[in-house]
Amino acid sequence: MTALPRVPDDAPGDVEEPLAGGNVSAGVVRVGDTVRRPAGPWTPAVHAVLTRLADVGFRHAPRSLGLDDRGRHVVEHVPGVMAHPLPDGVTAPGLADVGRLARDLHDALDGWSPPPDARFQRVIPPDREDLVIHHDLAPWNLVLAEDRLVLIDWDGCGPGTRTWDLAYAAHAFVPLAPADAGGPGTDAAAAGLRALADGYGLDDAGRERLARTLAPRTWSMHTLLEHGHRTGTQPWARLWDEGHGGFWRRDAEWVEEHAAALRAALTA
Known part of the structure:
Protein backbone atom coordinates (compact mmCIF):
# COMPACT_ATOMS: atom_id res chain seq x y z
CA MET A 1 0.00 0.00 0.00
CA THR A 2 1.22 3.52 -0.75
CA ALA A 3 3.03 5.09 2.21
CA LEU A 4 1.07 7.71 4.11
CA PRO A 5 2.21 11.33 3.83
CA ARG A 6 4.22 12.76 6.71
CA VAL A 7 2.81 15.62 8.74
CA PRO A 8 5.26 18.36 9.76
CA ASP A 9 6.36 18.52 13.39
CA ASP A 10 4.12 20.35 15.83
CA ALA A 11 4.34 24.12 15.76
CA PRO A 12 6.13 25.78 18.70
CA GLY A 13 3.73 26.20 21.57
CA ASP A 14 1.38 23.41 20.49
CA VAL A 15 0.30 21.26 23.41
CA GLU A 16 -1.26 17.81 23.50
CA GLU A 17 -4.76 17.70 24.97
CA PRO A 18 -5.98 14.16 25.80
CA LEU A 19 -9.42 13.46 24.36
CA ALA A 20 -11.83 11.42 26.43
CA GLY A 21 -14.99 9.62 25.39
CA GLY A 22 -15.78 6.29 23.84
CA ASN A 23 -14.52 2.97 25.10
CA VAL A 24 -11.32 2.49 23.13
CA SER A 25 -9.89 6.01 22.89
CA ALA A 26 -6.68 5.59 24.91
CA GLY A 27 -3.84 7.66 23.49
CA VAL A 28 -6.02 9.98 21.39
CA VAL A 29 -4.96 13.61 21.72
CA ARG A 30 -5.70 16.96 20.13
CA VAL A 31 -2.79 19.05 18.86
CA GLY A 32 -3.87 22.40 17.44
CA ASP A 33 -6.36 21.79 14.65
CA THR A 34 -5.53 18.08 14.39
CA VAL A 35 -6.29 14.87 16.27
CA ARG A 36 -3.52 12.29 16.75
CA ARG A 37 -4.38 8.65 17.43
CA PRO A 38 -2.28 5.48 17.72
CA ALA A 39 -1.69 3.94 14.30
CA GLY A 40 -1.86 0.26 13.43
CA PRO A 41 -1.81 -2.08 10.45
CA TRP A 42 -5.28 -0.77 9.54
CA THR A 43 -4.23 2.90 9.35
CA PRO A 44 -3.29 2.96 5.63
CA ALA A 45 -6.71 1.48 4.80
CA VAL A 46 -8.46 4.08 6.98
CA HIS A 47 -6.44 6.81 5.25
CA ALA A 48 -7.56 5.44 1.88
CA VAL A 49 -11.22 5.47 2.95
CA LEU A 50 -11.08 9.04 4.29
CA THR A 51 -9.20 10.18 1.19
CA ARG A 52 -11.90 8.66 -1.01
CA LEU A 53 -14.60 10.47 0.98
CA ALA A 54 -12.76 13.79 0.68
CA ASP A 55 -12.22 13.27 -3.06
CA VAL A 56 -15.96 12.84 -3.71
CA GLY A 57 -16.93 15.83 -1.57
CA PHE A 58 -18.37 13.95 1.43
CA ARG A 59 -18.35 16.59 4.19
CA HIS A 60 -19.31 14.40 7.11
CA ALA A 61 -15.90 12.90 7.91
CA PRO A 62 -12.58 14.44 8.98
CA ARG A 63 -9.75 14.63 6.48
CA SER A 64 -6.86 12.22 6.95
CA LEU A 65 -3.53 14.07 6.86
CA GLY A 66 -1.00 11.25 7.30
CA LEU A 67 1.44 10.27 10.05
CA ASP A 68 3.31 12.54 12.46
CA ASP A 69 6.93 12.19 13.53
CA ARG A 70 5.86 9.75 16.29
CA GLY A 71 4.02 7.49 13.84
CA ARG A 72 0.54 8.54 14.96
CA HIS A 73 -2.37 8.90 12.54
CA VAL A 74 -3.21 12.58 12.09
CA VAL A 75 -6.72 13.64 11.14
CA GLU A 76 -8.52 16.95 10.99
CA HIS A 77 -10.01 18.21 14.25
CA VAL A 78 -13.61 19.31 13.67
CA PRO A 79 -14.87 21.83 16.27
CA GLY A 80 -18.23 21.01 17.81
CA VAL A 81 -19.91 19.04 20.58
CA MET A 82 -20.39 15.30 20.73
CA ALA A 83 -23.87 13.89 20.24
CA HIS A 84 -23.21 11.67 23.27
CA PRO A 85 -23.20 12.61 26.02
CA LEU A 86 -25.32 15.49 24.81
CA PRO A 87 -24.59 18.75 26.67
CA ASP A 88 -27.47 20.58 28.36
CA GLY A 89 -29.31 22.86 25.99
CA VAL A 90 -28.08 21.10 22.85
CA THR A 91 -30.64 19.41 20.60
CA ALA A 92 -29.97 15.87 19.48
CA PRO A 93 -29.62 15.34 15.73
CA GLY A 94 -32.84 14.37 14.01
CA LEU A 95 -33.19 10.71 13.08
CA ALA A 96 -34.00 11.61 9.49
CA ASP A 97 -30.78 13.65 9.38
CA VAL A 98 -28.81 10.66 10.67
CA GLY A 99 -30.46 8.52 8.01
CA ARG A 100 -29.45 10.97 5.29
CA LEU A 101 -25.86 11.03 6.59
CA ALA A 102 -25.72 7.22 6.48
CA ARG A 103 -27.14 7.17 2.94
CA ASP A 104 -24.65 9.78 1.72
CA LEU A 105 -21.79 7.84 3.31
CA HIS A 106 -22.79 4.53 1.76
CA ASP A 107 -23.41 6.10 -1.65
CA ALA A 108 -19.95 7.70 -1.51
CA LEU A 109 -18.27 4.34 -0.88
CA ASP A 110 -20.49 2.10 -3.00
CA GLY A 111 -18.56 0.91 -6.03
CA TRP A 112 -15.20 2.03 -4.60
CA SER A 113 -12.56 -0.67 -4.21
CA PRO A 114 -10.03 -0.35 -1.39
CA PRO A 115 -6.36 -0.96 -2.19
CA PRO A 116 -5.83 -4.71 -2.76
CA ASP A 117 -3.50 -4.97 0.25
CA ALA A 118 -5.80 -3.04 2.61
CA ARG A 119 -5.89 -4.44 6.14
CA PHE A 120 -9.03 -3.45 8.01
CA GLN A 121 -9.65 -3.79 11.73
CA ARG A 122 -13.13 -5.28 11.94
CA VAL A 123 -13.99 -6.80 15.28
CA ILE A 124 -17.37 -8.29 14.26
CA PRO A 125 -17.95 -10.23 11.03
CA PRO A 126 -20.73 -8.52 9.03
CA ASP A 127 -23.63 -10.22 7.32
CA ARG A 128 -21.98 -9.73 3.88
CA GLU A 129 -19.25 -7.62 2.29
CA ASP A 130 -20.80 -5.29 -0.28
CA LEU A 131 -18.93 -2.04 0.39
CA VAL A 132 -16.83 -0.34 3.04
CA ILE A 133 -18.93 0.90 5.97
CA HIS A 134 -18.18 2.64 9.27
CA HIS A 135 -19.23 -0.24 11.63
CA ASP A 136 -19.71 2.12 14.62
CA LEU A 137 -22.23 4.70 13.42
CA ALA A 138 -23.37 5.97 16.81
CA PRO A 139 -23.84 9.21 18.80
CA TRP A 140 -20.51 8.76 20.61
CA ASN A 141 -18.81 9.04 17.20
CA LEU A 142 -20.83 11.99 15.91
CA VAL A 143 -19.68 15.60 16.17
CA LEU A 144 -22.35 18.31 15.97
CA ALA A 145 -20.35 20.93 14.10
CA GLU A 146 -21.65 24.41 13.36
CA ASP A 147 -22.69 23.58 9.80
CA ARG A 148 -22.77 19.78 9.53
CA LEU A 149 -22.71 16.42 11.26
CA VAL A 150 -19.27 14.78 11.27
CA LEU A 151 -18.66 11.07 11.82
CA ILE A 152 -15.36 10.33 13.57
CA ASP A 153 -13.36 7.29 14.78
CA TRP A 154 -12.85 5.37 11.55
CA ASP A 155 -10.37 2.80 12.88
CA GLY A 156 -12.99 0.04 12.74
CA CYS A 157 -14.25 0.71 9.22
CA GLY A 158 -14.19 -2.09 6.68
CA PRO A 159 -16.30 -4.21 4.34
CA GLY A 160 -19.91 -4.81 5.34
CA THR A 161 -23.39 -3.89 4.16
CA ARG A 162 -25.63 -0.86 4.25
CA THR A 163 -28.09 -2.79 6.42
CA TRP A 164 -25.41 -3.82 8.94
CA ASP A 165 -24.40 -0.18 9.46
CA LEU A 166 -27.99 1.06 9.57
CA ALA A 167 -29.11 -1.57 12.09
CA TYR A 168 -26.31 -0.53 14.45
CA ALA A 169 -27.20 3.13 13.98
CA ALA A 170 -30.85 2.35 14.74
CA HIS A 171 -29.95 0.74 18.04
CA ALA A 172 -27.73 3.64 19.02
CA PHE A 173 -29.70 6.66 17.83
CA VAL A 174 -33.37 5.70 18.35
CA PRO A 175 -32.37 4.02 20.77
CA LEU A 176 -33.71 0.47 20.66
CA ALA A 177 -33.83 -0.31 24.37
CA PRO A 178 -36.39 -0.78 27.13
CA ALA A 179 -38.02 2.38 28.44
CA ASP A 180 -36.57 1.82 31.92
CA ALA A 181 -33.08 1.69 30.37
CA GLY A 182 -33.28 4.94 28.43
CA GLY A 183 -35.41 3.81 25.50
CA PRO A 184 -38.23 6.08 24.30
CA GLY A 185 -40.98 3.47 24.61
CA THR A 186 -42.21 1.07 21.98
CA ASP A 187 -44.38 3.48 19.97
CA ALA A 188 -41.76 6.23 19.94
CA ALA A 189 -39.01 3.75 19.10
CA ALA A 190 -41.03 2.45 16.18
CA ALA A 191 -41.63 6.00 14.93
CA GLY A 192 -37.95 6.85 15.34
CA LEU A 193 -36.90 3.76 13.41
CA ARG A 194 -39.24 4.74 10.58
CA ALA A 195 -37.83 8.29 10.54
CA LEU A 196 -34.31 6.89 10.25
CA ALA A 197 -35.33 4.67 7.34
CA ASP A 198 -37.24 7.52 5.68
CA GLY A 199 -34.22 9.81 5.95
CA TYR A 200 -32.07 7.10 4.38
Whole structure:
Protein backbone atom coordinates (compact mmCIF):
# COMPACT_ATOMS: atom_id res chain seq x y z
CA MET A 1 0.00 0.00 0.00
CA THR A 2 1.22 3.52 -0.75
CA ALA A 3 3.03 5.09 2.21
CA LEU A 4 1.07 7.71 4.11
CA PRO A 5 2.21 11.33 3.83
CA ARG A 6 4.22 12.76 6.71
CA VAL A 7 2.81 15.62 8.74
CA PRO A 8 5.26 18.36 9.76
CA ASP A 9 6.36 18.52 13.39
CA ASP A 10 4.12 20.35 15.83
CA ALA A 11 4.34 24.12 15.76
CA PRO A 12 6.13 25.78 18.70
CA GLY A 13 3.73 26.20 21.57
CA ASP A 14 1.38 23.41 20.49
CA VAL A 15 0.30 21.26 23.41
CA GLU A 16 -1.26 17.81 23.50
CA GLU A 17 -4.76 17.70 24.97
CA PRO A 18 -5.98 14.16 25.80
CA LEU A 19 -9.42 13.46 24.36
CA ALA A 20 -11.83 11.42 26.43
CA GLY A 21 -14.99 9.62 25.39
CA GLY A 22 -15.78 6.29 23.84
CA ASN A 23 -14.52 2.97 25.10
CA VAL A 24 -11.32 2.49 23.13
CA SER A 25 -9.89 6.01 22.89
CA ALA A 26 -6.68 5.59 24.91
CA GLY A 27 -3.84 7.66 23.49
CA VAL A 28 -6.02 9.98 21.39
CA VAL A 29 -4.96 13.61 21.72
CA ARG A 30 -5.70 16.96 20.13
CA VAL A 31 -2.79 19.05 18.86
CA GLY A 32 -3.87 22.40 17.44
CA ASP A 33 -6.36 21.79 14.65
CA THR A 34 -5.53 18.08 14.39
CA VAL A 35 -6.29 14.87 16.27
CA ARG A 36 -3.52 12.29 16.75
CA ARG A 37 -4.38 8.65 17.43
CA PRO A 38 -2.28 5.48 17.72
CA ALA A 39 -1.69 3.94 14.30
CA GLY A 40 -1.86 0.26 13.43
CA PRO A 41 -1.81 -2.08 10.45
CA TRP A 42 -5.28 -0.77 9.54
CA THR A 43 -4.23 2.90 9.35
CA PRO A 44 -3.29 2.96 5.63
CA ALA A 45 -6.71 1.48 4.80
CA VAL A 46 -8.46 4.08 6.98
CA HIS A 47 -6.44 6.81 5.25
CA ALA A 48 -7.56 5.44 1.88
CA VAL A 49 -11.22 5.47 2.95
CA LEU A 50 -11.08 9.04 4.29
CA THR A 51 -9.20 10.18 1.19
CA ARG A 52 -11.90 8.66 -1.01
CA LEU A 53 -14.60 10.47 0.98
CA ALA A 54 -12.76 13.79 0.68
CA ASP A 55 -12.22 13.27 -3.06
CA VAL A 56 -15.96 12.84 -3.71
CA GLY A 57 -16.93 15.83 -1.57
CA PHE A 58 -18.37 13.95 1.43
CA ARG A 59 -18.35 16.59 4.19
CA HIS A 60 -19.31 14.40 7.11
CA ALA A 61 -15.90 12.90 7.91
CA PRO A 62 -12.58 14.44 8.98
CA ARG A 63 -9.75 14.63 6.48
CA SER A 64 -6.86 12.22 6.95
CA LEU A 65 -3.53 14.07 6.86
CA GLY A 66 -1.00 11.25 7.30
CA LEU A 67 1.44 10.27 10.05
CA ASP A 68 3.31 12.54 12.46
CA ASP A 69 6.93 12.19 13.53
CA ARG A 70 5.86 9.75 16.29
CA GLY A 71 4.02 7.49 13.84
CA ARG A 72 0.54 8.54 14.96
CA HIS A 73 -2.37 8.90 12.54
CA VAL A 74 -3.21 12.58 12.09
CA VAL A 75 -6.72 13.64 11.14
CA GLU A 76 -8.52 16.95 10.99
CA HIS A 77 -10.01 18.21 14.25
CA VAL A 78 -13.61 19.31 13.67
CA PRO A 79 -14.87 21.83 16.27
CA GLY A 80 -18.23 21.01 17.81
CA VAL A 81 -19.91 19.04 20.58
CA MET A 82 -20.39 15.30 20.73
CA ALA A 83 -23.87 13.89 20.24
CA HIS A 84 -23.21 11.67 23.27
CA PRO A 85 -23.20 12.61 26.02
CA LEU A 86 -25.32 15.49 24.81
CA PRO A 87 -24.59 18.75 26.67
CA ASP A 88 -27.47 20.58 28.36
CA GLY A 89 -29.31 22.86 25.99
CA VAL A 90 -28.08 21.10 22.85
CA THR A 91 -30.64 19.41 20.60
CA ALA A 92 -29.97 15.87 19.48
CA PRO A 93 -29.62 15.34 15.73
CA GLY A 94 -32.84 14.37 14.01
CA LEU A 95 -33.19 10.71 13.08
CA ALA A 96 -34.00 11.61 9.49
CA ASP A 97 -30.78 13.65 9.38
CA VAL A 98 -28.81 10.66 10.67
CA GLY A 99 -30.46 8.52 8.01
CA ARG A 100 -29.45 10.97 5.29
CA LEU A 101 -25.86 11.03 6.59
CA ALA A 102 -25.72 7.22 6.48
CA ARG A 103 -27.14 7.17 2.94
CA ASP A 104 -24.65 9.78 1.72
CA LEU A 105 -21.79 7.84 3.31
CA HIS A 106 -22.79 4.53 1.76
CA ASP A 107 -23.41 6.10 -1.65
CA ALA A 108 -19.95 7.70 -1.51
CA LEU A 109 -18.27 4.34 -0.88
CA ASP A 110 -20.49 2.10 -3.00
CA GLY A 111 -18.56 0.91 -6.03
CA TRP A 112 -15.20 2.03 -4.60
CA SER A 113 -12.56 -0.67 -4.21
CA PRO A 114 -10.03 -0.35 -1.39
CA PRO A 115 -6.36 -0.96 -2.19
CA PRO A 116 -5.83 -4.71 -2.76
CA ASP A 117 -3.50 -4.97 0.25
CA ALA A 118 -5.80 -3.04 2.61
CA ARG A 119 -5.89 -4.44 6.14
CA PHE A 120 -9.03 -3.45 8.01
CA GLN A 121 -9.65 -3.79 11.73
CA ARG A 122 -13.13 -5.28 11.94
CA VAL A 123 -13.99 -6.80 15.28
CA ILE A 124 -17.37 -8.29 14.26
CA PRO A 125 -17.95 -10.23 11.03
CA PRO A 126 -20.73 -8.52 9.03
CA ASP A 127 -23.63 -10.22 7.32
CA ARG A 128 -21.98 -9.73 3.88
CA GLU A 129 -19.25 -7.62 2.29
CA ASP A 130 -20.80 -5.29 -0.28
CA LEU A 131 -18.93 -2.04 0.39
CA VAL A 132 -16.83 -0.34 3.04
CA ILE A 133 -18.93 0.90 5.97
CA HIS A 134 -18.18 2.64 9.27
CA HIS A 135 -19.23 -0.24 11.63
CA ASP A 136 -19.71 2.12 14.62
CA LEU A 137 -22.23 4.70 13.42
CA ALA A 138 -23.37 5.97 16.81
CA PRO A 139 -23.84 9.21 18.80
CA TRP A 140 -20.51 8.76 20.61
CA ASN A 141 -18.81 9.04 17.20
CA LEU A 142 -20.83 11.99 15.91
CA VAL A 143 -19.68 15.60 16.17
CA LEU A 144 -22.35 18.31 15.97
CA ALA A 145 -20.35 20.93 14.10
CA GLU A 146 -21.65 24.41 13.36
CA ASP A 147 -22.69 23.58 9.80
CA ARG A 148 -22.77 19.78 9.53
CA LEU A 149 -22.71 16.42 11.26
CA VAL A 150 -19.27 14.78 11.27
CA LEU A 151 -18.66 11.07 11.82
CA ILE A 152 -15.36 10.33 13.57
CA ASP A 153 -13.36 7.29 14.78
CA TRP A 154 -12.85 5.37 11.55
CA ASP A 155 -10.37 2.80 12.88
CA GLY A 156 -12.99 0.04 12.74
CA CYS A 157 -14.25 0.71 9.22
CA GLY A 158 -14.19 -2.09 6.68
CA PRO A 159 -16.30 -4.21 4.34
CA GLY A 160 -19.91 -4.81 5.34
CA THR A 161 -23.39 -3.89 4.16
CA ARG A 162 -25.63 -0.86 4.25
CA THR A 163 -28.09 -2.79 6.42
CA TRP A 164 -25.41 -3.82 8.94
CA ASP A 165 -24.40 -0.18 9.46
CA LEU A 166 -27.99 1.06 9.57
CA ALA A 167 -29.11 -1.57 12.09
CA TYR A 168 -26.31 -0.53 14.45
CA ALA A 169 -27.20 3.13 13.98
CA ALA A 170 -30.85 2.35 14.74
CA HIS A 171 -29.95 0.74 18.04
CA ALA A 172 -27.73 3.64 19.02
CA PHE A 173 -29.70 6.66 17.83
CA VAL A 174 -33.37 5.70 18.35
CA PRO A 175 -32.37 4.02 20.77
CA LEU A 176 -33.71 0.47 20.66
CA ALA A 177 -33.83 -0.31 24.37
CA PRO A 178 -36.39 -0.78 27.13
CA ALA A 179 -38.02 2.38 28.44
CA ASP A 180 -36.57 1.82 31.92
CA ALA A 181 -33.08 1.69 30.37
CA GLY A 182 -33.28 4.94 28.43
CA GLY A 183 -35.41 3.81 25.50
CA PRO A 184 -38.23 6.08 24.30
CA GLY A 185 -40.98 3.47 24.61
CA THR A 186 -42.21 1.07 21.98
CA ASP A 187 -44.38 3.48 19.97
CA ALA A 188 -41.76 6.23 19.94
CA ALA A 189 -39.01 3.75 19.10
CA ALA A 190 -41.03 2.45 16.18
CA ALA A 191 -41.63 6.00 14.93
CA GLY A 192 -37.95 6.85 15.34
CA LEU A 193 -36.90 3.76 13.41
CA ARG A 194 -39.24 4.74 10.58
CA ALA A 195 -37.83 8.29 10.54
CA LEU A 196 -34.31 6.89 10.25
CA ALA A 197 -35.33 4.67 7.34
CA ASP A 198 -37.24 7.52 5.68
CA GLY A 199 -34.22 9.81 5.95
CA TYR A 200 -32.07 7.10 4.38
CA GLY A 201 -34.58 6.69 1.56
CA LEU A 202 -34.76 2.97 2.21
CA ASP A 203 -36.79 1.01 -0.31
CA ASP A 204 -39.24 -1.77 0.54
CA ALA A 205 -36.68 -4.56 0.23
CA GLY A 206 -34.22 -2.60 2.36
CA ARG A 207 -36.84 -2.10 5.08
CA GLU A 208 -37.49 -5.83 5.21
CA ARG A 209 -33.76 -6.51 5.48
CA LEU A 210 -33.37 -3.91 8.21
CA ALA A 211 -36.25 -5.39 10.21
CA ARG A 212 -34.61 -8.83 10.00
CA THR A 213 -31.16 -7.48 10.92
CA LEU A 214 -31.99 -5.42 14.02
CA ALA A 215 -31.80 -8.31 16.49
CA PRO A 216 -28.80 -10.16 14.97
CA ARG A 217 -26.80 -6.91 14.84
CA THR A 218 -27.57 -6.18 18.47
CA TRP A 219 -26.72 -9.75 19.53
CA SER A 220 -23.43 -9.47 17.64
CA MET A 221 -22.19 -6.94 20.19
CA HIS A 222 -23.07 -9.25 23.06
CA THR A 223 -21.20 -12.07 21.30
CA LEU A 224 -18.12 -9.87 20.87
CA LEU A 225 -18.05 -8.94 24.55
CA GLU A 226 -18.73 -12.48 25.72
CA HIS A 227 -15.87 -13.78 23.58
CA GLY A 228 -13.60 -11.07 24.95
CA HIS A 229 -14.55 -12.08 28.48
CA ARG A 230 -13.77 -15.76 27.81
CA THR A 231 -10.46 -15.07 26.07
CA GLY A 232 -9.30 -12.05 28.04
CA THR A 233 -9.20 -9.94 24.88
CA GLN A 234 -9.17 -6.21 25.64
CA PRO A 235 -10.94 -3.86 25.69
CA TRP A 236 -13.90 -6.24 25.38
CA ALA A 237 -13.08 -8.18 28.55
CA ARG A 238 -13.02 -4.94 30.54
CA LEU A 239 -16.28 -3.78 29.02
CA TRP A 240 -17.90 -7.12 29.87
CA ASP A 241 -16.74 -6.72 33.47
CA GLU A 242 -18.26 -3.24 33.50
CA GLY A 243 -21.64 -4.69 32.57
CA HIS A 244 -21.82 -3.87 28.88
CA GLY A 245 -22.54 -7.48 27.95
CA GLY A 246 -25.66 -7.39 30.07
CA PHE A 247 -26.76 -4.14 28.46
CA TRP A 248 -26.49 -5.61 24.95
CA ARG A 249 -28.32 -8.79 25.96
CA ARG A 250 -31.12 -6.73 27.50
CA ASP A 251 -31.47 -4.62 24.35
CA ALA A 252 -31.28 -7.61 21.99
CA GLU A 253 -34.04 -9.35 23.92
CA TRP A 254 -36.13 -6.15 23.82
CA VAL A 255 -35.70 -5.92 20.04
CA GLU A 256 -36.78 -9.54 19.65
CA GLU A 257 -39.78 -9.01 21.93
CA HIS A 258 -40.93 -5.98 19.91
CA ALA A 259 -39.90 -7.24 16.48
CA ALA A 260 -43.46 -7.16 15.11
CA ALA A 261 -44.04 -3.52 16.07
CA LEU A 262 -40.66 -2.45 14.69
CA ARG A 263 -41.20 -4.29 11.43
CA ALA A 264 -44.69 -2.81 11.07
CA ALA A 265 -43.32 0.69 11.54
CA LEU A 266 -40.76 0.09 8.81
CA THR A 267 -43.00 -1.62 6.28
CA ALA A 268 -46.50 -0.24 6.83
